[in-house]
Amino acid sequence: MAHALGPPVVVLRDVAKSFGAAAVLQGVSLTVHGGETVCIIGPSGSGKSTLLRCINGLVPVSGGSITVAGREVNDPALDRVALRRDVGIVFQQYNLFPHRTALQNVMMAPVHVLKQDRAEVERRARALLAKVRLADHGDKYPGELSGGQQQRVAIARALAMAPKVMLFDEVTAALDPETKKEVLVTIQELAGEGMTCILVTHEMGFARRVADRVYFTDGGVIVEDGPPSELLEAPREARTRDFLDKVL
Amino acid sequence: MPAFVVRFFTWLNDAYGLNFSVFTDAYDGQRFLLGLWTTIELSVVCIVFSVLLGMAGAWLIGGPSRLGRAVARVYVQAFRNTPPLVQLAFFYFAIGGLLPQIGDGAGGREPIVSGFGWAVISFSLLAGAFNVEIFRAGIEAVPGEMVEAAESLGYGRFQLYRYVLAPLALRICMPALTNNLVNLVKTTTLAYAIAVPELLYATSQIWSEVLNVREMMYVLLAVYIALVAVLVWLMERWERALRLPGFVA
Amino acid sequence: MTDLPVLYPPRPVVARTATSWPWLLAAALALLATAAWGQGGARQTTILEALLRWGPLIFGGFLFNVVTSVLSMALGTALGAPLGLMLIARRRLPRGVGWSLTQFFRNAPWLVLLFYVMFLLPFELHIGGVTIPLPDWAKAVLGLSLPVAANVAEIVRGGLQSIPEAQWSAAEGLAFGPFQTIRLVILPQALRRMLPPWMNLYAILTMATTLISIVGIQDGLTITRAAIAAEARPDLMLPLYLYLLLLFFAYCYPIALITQALERRLVVRG
Numbered sequence: 001m002a003h004a005l006g007p008p009v010v011v012l013r014d015v016a017k018s019f020g021a022a023a024v025l026q027g028v029s030l031t032v033h034g035g036e037t038v039c040i041i042g043p044s045g046s047g048k049s050t051l052l053r054c055i056n057g058l059v060p061v062s063g064g065s066i067t068v069a070g071r072e073v074n075d076p077a078l079d080r081v082a083l084r085r086d087v088g089i090v091f092q093q094y095n096l097f098p099h100r101t102a103l104q105n106v107m108m109a110p111v112h113v114l115k116q117d118r119a120e121v122e123r124r125a126r127a128l129l130a131k132v133r134l135a136d137h138g139d140k141y142p143g144e145l146s147g148g149q150q151q152r153v154a155i156a157r158a159l160a161m162a163p164k165v166m167l168f169d170e171v172t173a174a175l176d177p178e179t180k181k182e183v184l185v186t187i188q189e190l191a192g193e194g195m196t197c198i199l200v201t202h203e204m205g206f207a208r209r210v211a212d213r214v215y216f217t218d219g220g221v222i223v224e225d226g227p228p229s230e231l232l233e234a235p236r237e238a239r240t241r242d243f244l245d246k247v248l
Numbered sequence: 249m250p251a252f253v254v255r256f257f258t259w260l261n262d263a264y265g266l267n268f269s270v271f272t273d274a275y276d277g278q279r280f281l282l283g284l285w286t287t288i289e290l291s292v293v294c295i296v297f298s299v300l301l302g303m304a305g306a307w308l309i310g311g312p313s314r315l316g317r318a319v320a321r322v323y324v325q326a327f328r329n330t331p332p333l334v335q336l337a338f339f340y341f342a343i344g345g346l347l348p349q350i351g352d353g354a355g356g357r358e359p360i361v362s363g364f365g366w367a368v369i370s371f372s373l374l375a376g377a378f379n380v381e382i383f384r385a386g387i388e389a390v391p392g393e394m395v396e397a398a399e400s401l402g403y404g405r406f407q408l409y410r411y412v413l414a415p416l417a418l419r420i421c422m423p424a425l426t427n428n429l430v431n432l433v434k435t436t437t438l439a440y441a442i443a444v445p446e447l448l449y450a451t452s453q454i455w456s457e458v459l460n461v462r463e464m465m466y467v468l469l470a471v472y473i474a475l476v477a478v479l480v481w482l483m484e485r486w487e488r489a490l491r492l493p494g495f496v497a
Numbered sequence: 498m499t500d501l502p503v504l505y506p507p508r509p510v511v512a513r514t515a516t517s518w519p520w521l522l523a524a525a526l527a528l529l530a531t532a533a534w535g536q537g538g539a540r541q542t543t544i545l546e547a548l549l550r551w552g553p554l555i556f557g558g559f560l561f562n563v564v565t566s567v568l569s570m571a572l573g574t575a576l577g578a579p580l581g582l583m584l585i586a587r588r589r590l591p592r593g594v595g596w597s598l599t600q601f602f603r604n605a606p607w608l609v610l611l612f613y614v615m616f617l618l619p620f621e622l623h624i625g626g627v628t629i630p631l632p633d634w635a636k637a638v639l640g641l642s643l644p645v646a647a648n649v650a651e652i653v654r655g656g657l658q659s660i661p662e663a664q665w666s667a668a669e670g671l672a673f674g675p676f677q678t679i680r681l682v683i684l685p686q687a688l689r690r691m692l693p694p695w696m697n698l699y700a701i702l703t704m705a706t707t708l709i710s711i712v713g714i715q716d717g718l719t720i721t722r723a724a725i726a727a728e729a730r731p732d733l734m735l736p737l738y739l740y741l742l743l744l745f746f747a748y749c750y751p752i753a754l755i756t757q758a759l760e761r762r763l764v765v766r767g
Contacts, residue, residue: 056400084402095397098492099415109401112411141493154397161401329749330742331704333711334718338742341725342734434606441711448609461616469605469613476604 005212006034009069009165009196010055016063017050024050026220027064032165032198037191039207039228040200042217043243048200051217052167055198056087069164081113088158089167092174094150096142102153103129103138106160114161121160128156132186148179152186159190166190168199204248208232216240249277267460270467276454283450284471290367290446291433291475297372298432302379307409309384320380327377333438335374340366340442367439375432382428386421387413419490426483430476437472447471544736551724552740558717559744565716566703568638573645573702574695580646581653595650602647608708614640615712637709641702648698656691657683693760700752704745717741 010032017025024047032038040048053059055066057073057080066073069086096105106125110116129135132152142150151171158166168187172180184203188210191197201207207214208228215225216235224237232248235241249271257271270280308320327335344366349357361369390413398412418425440448448468455464583595602610618636622629660683668678710718721741725734 053396058396058399081402081404084400087400089400091393091397093393095393097394097397097412097416099419108411109403112407113402143493157401325750325753326746329700329704329746329753331707331718331745333707334738334741334745337718337722338738341722342738345731345734430604434604437606437608438708440608448606448612452612465609465613465617468609469601472606472609473601473604 005036008032009034009036010198011067012051012055012064013066014064015051015054015061015066017047017054017059018062024220025054025061028217028220028222029064030215030222030225032196034164034196035194036212037197037210038199039211039214040198040217041202041204041207041214041243042223046217047220048217049169052089052169052198052200055165055167056089057083058089085114085161086164087167088161088163088165089169090151090154090158090171092170094142094147094154096150096153096157098142101139101141102134102145105142105153106157109157110160125156125160128159129153131159132156133182146179147175148182151175151179151183155183155186155190165196165198168197168201170200170202172201172203202247204232204244216243218243249274266463267458268463268467269454269458269460270464273458276458279450279454280447280467283445283447286364286445286450287433287436287447287475290364290371290436290439290444291479293368294371294375294432294436295429297368298375298379298428301372301376302383303414305376305380306383306387309380310387311405323373324377324380327374328381332370332374332435333441336367336370336438336442339370363439363442363444366442367436367444371432371435371438374435375428378428378431379425382421382424383417385424386417389420390416419487419492422483422487422490426480426487429483430479433475433479434472544733547724547728547730547733548736548740551720551728551737555717555720555724555737555741556744558715558720559741559748562706562709562716562745563703563748565634565638565641565706565709566699569641569645569706570699570702572638573642574649576642577646577649578653580650581657584650584654585657599647599650602643603651605644607641607644607705608711610643611637611640611708611712614643633712633714634709637712637714641705641708645698645702649695652691652694652698653687655694656687659690660686690763693756693763696752696756696759700749700756703749703752717744 008031010030012028012030015025015028016023028047028051030038040051042048050059054061055068055073057078061074068083071078071083071086073083096102097108100108103122103125106128107118107121110121110124111118126135126138129138132155134149134152134156137145137149137153142153145153154171155166171187172183175183180203184206187197187199188206191210199207199211211228213225214228214231216223216231216237216239218239224231224235224240226236231240232244235244253271257268260266260268261272269276271277305320305323308316311317340363344359344361347360350360351357394412394416395408398408403412436446437448439446440452443449451464451468455461458464580595580598583591584599586592586595614636615633618631618639621631664682664686665678668682673682707716707718710716710722718741721737725731725737
């Protein structure tokens with residue numbers, strides 16, 4: 001990407017996570033700078049989703065440290081609301097609230113959690129829906145929207161909190177190819193505007209076009225990382241090569 | 249009472265000896281309606297309290313406090329595994345007997361909580377215990393991803409329950425809740441045992457005076473079935489109103 | 498349209514075995530103890546002595562409740578099973594009749610049905626020259642068995658309908674006749690699924706047997722109240738009622754636990 005990168009926004013140092021006896025993350029360190037777009041690729045079960053959930057505090061870490069926008073995530077005195085305001089996340093299963101309309105979904109958190117003025121939030125929410133090209137669908141319920149539309153509403157909902165970092169957890173995996181594109185385009189525009197993005201994805205083409213840096217994880221560790229042109233075309237590690245051979 | 253109804257039942261009595269006195273006799277009719285009203289009052293109040301108790305219990309059971317969880321669990325198991333009638337007698341006689349009496353304004357003394365009051369307390373606690381289980385099951389059936397999404401947006405536990413879990417869990421547990429509320433209406437008949445002037449009690453007074461047990465029985469059964477039908481209809485309307493577009497069973 | 502995850506059928510959530518029974522036992526014993534020793538002073542008999550005197554009698558009454566529940570359950574199941582079969586009949590007439598009867602006896606309050614039977618059944622039956630006396634408790638057993646039958650019918654219907662259609666077709670394909678199919682293929686599976694709700698119904702019935710005290714039959718509750726009246730001491734009410742409640746709890750709670758364990762096993766096996 002052409003724009004200059006800012007100071008580090010997300011810093012992981014030796015992050016470890018075990019669920020009981022199963023060690024899912026075993027010493028992951030990475031740094032994401034402001035405005036950077038990072039893609040994390042790797043086989044299933046390599047801990048990618050867990051990593052994202054550790055970054056926004058959904059899953060507590062067993063070891064190491066995570067700093068997001070100057071806040072230490074595993075600090076027990078952490079202000080969770082402040083953290084979740086800074087980190088937006090979009091899941092694979094869109095997780096929109098089915099009992100609220102698309103517009104209400106986008107408006108809910110800023111009104112309930114941030115206690116912002118309702119009229120102002122509505123204005124911003126409509127602008128966000130327009131940004132993801134769903135301006136006319138604000139009054140529809142999630143059950144009336146297609147998968148791709150729901151995913152874009154989910155992106156708008158996360159953006160409504162004005163986060164500093166956006167996390168995407170395999171957001172196109174459950175979509176069919178036509179709708180995948182509309183979501184990826186939205187994310188690409190977001191990255192182009194300077195949002196710091198961390199994506200867990202299988203979309204290698206997207207990674208090649210949009211990412212500043214790609215990380216390959218396997219078995220709970222980062223095996224290799226580098227600019228997409230290097231890692232995807234000429235990986236250094238054998239494991240990376242094996243994986244890319246399988247998927248590309 | 250419309251005149252043609254009175255005429256019909258008077259004829260029925262003269263021709264066949266079937267004495268539906270609630271339709272022919274104004275006093276009996278009034279007593280019956282008063283009993284019906286008391287039953288409806290009792291049912292509505294108990295429904296409200298039992299739902300509140302159920303929500304409180306479900307909140308405690310899913311909460312971080314070990315004491316809270318234990319209290320809720322003991323409450324649920326105690327009321328679900330003991331006879332409702334003995335619970336009622338326990339409240340009215342044992343606990344009621346321990347409470348002080350106050351003046352009734354006419355020189356006499358009366359208990360501080362009336363029979364109706366104890367019936368409300370006893371039945372609400374009973375139905376509340378069942379509701380705790382129902383709500384808990386409903387909350388657990390809400391997909392975890394929805395909870396994750398809400399938490400990621402910064403929702404705390406109370407807001408999570410209020411804006412996400414409660415609305416969705418309610419839709420999920422409607423059938424079980426309807427069933428429980430129907431049982432509650434049927435349970436109000438137990439208040440007969442402590443002389444609360446609900447429908448069964450009023451009817452028994454009528455039939456013991458007029459000696460028309462058979463006829464009053466049929467009226468009584470018909471009215472209760474109608475009451476239950478009305479409640480079920482109301483719940484189904486509510487369920488329909490809550491239905492979410494795009495619902496695929 | 499996409500399937501929203503919230504609309505998947507609710508996961509078969511079975512209440513976890515409440516590990517609260519130690520708490521309950523402790524609470525019960527504590528209450529009983531405070532009731533027993535809370536009252537001091539110069540009394541003719543202490544509460545503990547009164548408990549020891551009346552306890553066995555109340556227990557005897559409780560046993561009568563249990564016997565009533567067993568008889569009612571047996572009669573109710575015998576009546577309810579064929580009613581349940583009527584509910585899944587192919588022809589509309591038996592299905593309609595079955596549905597009406599089931600709805601009627603399920604929606605009527607148990608106490609009203611009990612009154613109905615007590616008042617309106619004669620005290621003896623004359624069948625073909627033979628006179629069968631119908632004592633009150635027999636009428637009560639019959640009265641309680643009516644709602645039981647309606648609920649058993651629903652359980653039977655639910656159990657049979659939960660067997661996938663494929664089982665019937667498979668049996669047909671293997672040249673089983675209809676009765677053979679039911680006996681060898683459907684029934685064993687259906688019975689397993691019917692067992693937990695049936696046991697749950699039994700527990701409810703056992704607790705409902707106390708209703709017979711309202712219609713003048715001696716049971717555990719009547720004896721408890723008689724004991725309180727005989728001693729003419731209001732401070733006996735708390736411990737004696739608690740004693741009766743504990744008796745029922747000690748009987749019904751294990752049933753509930755077994756029912757939950759059975760349900761869990763069924764869910765796992767599928």
